[in-house]
Amino acid sequence: MNLTFLGTSAGSPTAQRNVSSMLLDLRQEQHGLWLFDCGESTQMQMQKAKFSLAKLEVIFLTHLHGDHLFGLPGVLTTRSLMQNQSPLTLIAPKGIKQFIETVIEISYSWLTYSLNIIELEQDRTVFEDERFRVEAKLLKHRVPCFGYRIIEKDLLAQLDIDKLKQDNIQVGSYYNDLKKGKTITLDDGRIIRAVDYQTKIKKGKKLAILGDTIPCQASITLASDVDLLVHEATQENALEDKAIERGHSTTVHAATIAKQANAKRLIMTHISPRYSLDDNNKLVNEARSVFANTEIATDFSTFTI
Structure with missing residues (x-):
């Protein structure tokens, strides 16, 4: 499976980074595209990365702040203009149904496919089939915000x-x-x-995609032993107080969570607009002083899990 970042900026877009959104491509695993967060211009970013809205299967939102949400109306309504439509599931904190219904009504828009909305209020399993299970846990932010643990189930031994x-x-x-x-x-x-x-049992992959949060136990639980952890790193370590005050993490916070959780790999995202791409090395080096296998996401970067 491949994870492609469509936006990696915190709060507002910059000339180098769009706001939060990422796509988990599960087409080789006989699924579709899973979208995590949907900041403004997400559908344009999908076009640039050559992903089709028609292939969207599930949209997971971590929380309802604008930089994670404002691209959703465009994604949903543009999808109605496409042929070969399939049902879509939307998983997000409580309030998302009211948001969608209000936008559709006052903009005189419509949806021509089945939209299954699941509103989150507490920790729970939000998706499960024969191949995958997705667990959600409440993190610590200024508004209800969830992290997701995506578990690919082991492929059982088959006759050779x-x-x-x-x-x-x-x-x-x-x-x-x-x-x-x-x-x-x-x-x-x-x-x-x-x-x-019999063939050998093929161990499934695990990844954690966390929303905005200060360091908390839920982050460690979600990221426990994962192959890939996506964690926000809004500020550098010197601005720790500012990050905590606004419900965010620093580079060192993200790296510490990865280390405590025994994650195999850390990808940092949700980078403050104060930083340009020229600052990436500094931010990565801060994190690597705690957790060596750290990288920083840029728009359109793809990571294989």
């Missing part, structure tokens, strides 16, 4: 048909028994153990 053929084993009516892990006796007397002809 090629190996069976190589050993001249015609399983025939024994196929289902072998799939269940049983030991069978073939017509020619050979005893076949299913475990000898």
Whole structure:
């Protein structure tokens, strides 16, 4: 799976960074596109990155501040103009339904597809199917704000048909028994153990995408042992007091959470407009002094999980 950042600025866009939004591309995993946050101009950023609104499957919002929200009306209504529409699920803190209904009504807009809105008020599992589970936990910000833990379930062992053929084993009516892990006796007397002809279990990936927050236990829980952690780093370490006052984290805060959670990799985003891309090295080096495997996201950067 690939994670592409469409916007990485905090509060307001800059000439170098759009506001918060990122896409998790799960098409290879037989899903669609999952959008996390939707700041203004998100649909333009999607076009530039060559992602289709028609492929959107789920939109997750961390909270309802404008820099994470104001692109949503355009995304939803433009999607209505497309062919081959599919249902869309929107997961966000309570209040999102009122926001969408109000915008649709006063702008005389409409939606031509099924929109399933799930409003969050407390920690819960917000999505689960045979392949993925997504858990949400309340973080610590100035307004209700959630982080998401995306868990790809382990792929169970499968029968290795090629190996069976190589050993001249015609399983025939024994196929289902072998799939269940049983030991069978073939017509020619050979005893076949299913475990000898199974592929290895493929461990699923885990990632955490956190919204705006000061350091808290929920962040550590969501990020525990993940392959990739996305954490805001609004300010440099010297501005820690300012960050905390406004409900945000610093570079060192993000790195400390990654270390405490035993995450494998940290990507920092939600960077204050006070910083240009020329400041990236300074910000990354601050974080790396605590957690070595740290990177900073820029608009359109893609990370493979």
